[in-house]
Amino acid sequence: MIDRYDWPGGSEALWRFGPATGPVVLLLLPPFEEANRTRTFAVGLLRALAARDVAGILPDLPGQGDSLLPTEAVSLANGRRAVAALVAATDRPVITAAIRAGALFDDDANVAGRWHLAPQSGDRLLRELSRIGIEHDDDTADIGGNRLSATLLAELPAAMPATTQPLRTVRLGTDPGPADLRIDAAPLWRRSEPGDDPDLATALADDLAAWSRACVGW
Numbered sequence: 001m002i003d004r005y006d007w008p009g010g011s012e013a014l015w016r017f018g019p020a021t022g023p024v025v026l027l028l029l030p031p032f033e034e035a036n037r038t039r040t041f042a043v044g045l046l047r048a049l050a051a052r053d054v055a056g057i058l059p060d061l062p063g064q065g066d067s068l069l070p071t072e073a074v075s076l077a078n079g080r081r082a083v084a085a086l087v088a089a090t091d092r093p094v095i096t097a098a099i100r101a102g103a104l105f106d107d108d109a110n111v112a113g114r115w116h117l118a119p120q121s122g123d124r125l126l127r128e129l130s131r132i133g134i135e136h137d138d139d140t141a142d143i144g145g146n147r148l149s150a151t152l153l154a155e156l157p158a159a160m161p162a163t164t165q166p167l168r169t170v171r172l173g174t175d176p177g178p179a180d181l182r183i184d185a186a187p188l189w190r191r192s193e194p195g196d197d198p199d200l201a202t203a204l205a206d207d208l209a210a211w212s213r214a215c216v217g218w
Contacts, residue, residue, distance in 0.1 A: 001015070001016045001017075002014075002015055002016075003015070003016055005059060005082075005085070005086045005089060006085065006089070007062070007078075007081055007082035007085040007086065008078075008081055008085065009062060009069065009078050009081070009082070010062070010068070010069060012059060012060045012061065012062060012065075012067050012082065013059070013060045013065065013066050013067075014057055014058060014059040014060065014086070015043075015046075015057070015058045015059075016055070016056070016057055017046040017047060017049065017050045017055060017056040017057070017058070018046070018049060018050030018053070018054060018055035018056055019050070019053055019054075019055050020055070021055075021092070022053065022054065022055060022092070022093075022216075022218055023054060023055070023092060023093045023094070023095055023112065023212045023213065023215070023216045023218055024054075024055040024056065024057055024090060024092050024093070024094055024095070025046070025049055025054060025055065025056045025057070025094075025095050025096075025097050025115075025208060025212055026056075026057045026059070026083070026086065026087065026090075026094050026095070026096045026097065026106075026109075026111075027042055027045070027046060027056060027057065027058050027096075027097045027098075027099075027102075028059075028061070028083065028096060028097070028098040028099065028102035028103070028105050028106060029042055029058075029061075029064070029099055029102050030099050030100035030101045030102045030120070030125075030189060031061075031064060031079075031101055031102075031125075032064075032071075032129070032143075032146050033146075034099075034100055034101070034189040035064055035065070036194055037188055037189050037191055037193070037194050037195065038099055038100075038188050038189055038194075039065075039194065040194055040195070040196045041188050041195070041196050041197060041200070041201060042058055042099065043058065044196060044198060044201040045201045045204055045205055045208075046058055048201050048202055048204075048205035049205050049208060049209055049212075051205075052205060052206070052209040053209075054208070054209045054212050054213070055092070057086070057090075059082070059083075059086055061079045061082055061083070061105065062074055062078050062079060062082050063079075070147070071146050071147050071148060072140045072147040072148060072149050073149065074148070074149060074152055075149060075151045075152050075155060076104060076105075076122070076152055076155040076156065076159055077155065079104075079105045080104075080105055080106075080107055080108045080109075081108070082105075083096070083105045083106055083108070083109050084108045084109045084110070087109040087110060087111055088110065093112040093215070093216040093218075094109070094111045094112060095111060095112055095113045095114070095115060095208075095211070095212045095215055095216075096109060096111050096113075096114050096115070097114075097115040097116075097117070097208055098114070098115070098116050098117065098119065098161070099117045099118065099189075100117070100118055100119065100120045100125075100189055101119075101120040101121075101122070101124075101125045103116045103119035103120065103161035103162065104120075104121075104122055104125075104159045104160075104161060106162055107161075107162040107164075112166075112215045112216050113166040113167070113168070113211065113212070113214075113215030113216075114162060114164065114166070114167045114168070115167075115168045115170070115207075115208055115211050115212075116161055116167065116168070116169050116170070117170050117171075117172075117204070118170070118171055118172060118175060118177075118187065118189075119161040119169060119177075120161070121159065121160050121161065122155065122156035122157060122158065122159025122160065123156065123157050123158075123159075125156060126153065126156040126157060129143045130143075141153060166214075166215055168180045168181070168207075168211050169181075170182075170183065170204065170207065171183075172184070172185050172186070172187050173185065173186070173187070181207060183200065183203055183204070185197060185199075185200040185203075188200075
């Protein structure tokens with residue numbers, strides 16, 4: 001079901017999946033091109049959660065997806081405000097599930113638990129963006145076709161994924177970072193084109209459904 005939510009800077013679209021009771025998983029995509037590469041997979045993951053009787057929400061954050069806010073007006077702070085506002089307006093226990101740098105956006109949200117897939121720091125995101133090439137002017141920078149604000153670029157070096165407990169971290173393959181679970185699968189965000197991995201979505205849905213229920217005692 002398509003819906004909308006309000007945040008202090010406007011209104012954005014969201015997609016709802018699954019039952020109308022119990023905990024709800026708020027899935028946060030990584031920004032920019034990685035969002036395009038992982039959106040189909042994210043929808044499959046939320047549908048798999050719904051099949052396990054766990055609800056899900058997939059929001060457009062400010063400046064992403066179908067948002068009317070231009071990317072050059074986006075900051076990390078307003079992304080966090082949007083997530084916090086959506087959580088506050090949800091009258092059910094919320095577990096944030098974040099992919100890659102999506103984990104930078106749930107720091108201010110009052111949630112029952114967090115689940116991060118291959119979380120990425122702002123510094124690492126900025127280094128990856130820089131490899132594409134950056135063209136600067138006074139207030140914005142063009143990176144891989146995305147027009148980004150100087151404010152966002154200044155926020156990223158110090159930005160880290162939330163570490164507030166309860167937190168569960170999942171990593172793929174040989175990713176060396178600390179993890180509660182490792183799954184042998186190829187990272188979709190590394191592909192040159194959008195893709196999908198139904199087997200990975202099934203495995204992650206099992207883990208995320210169990211974690212969501214554990215966080216709320218349901």
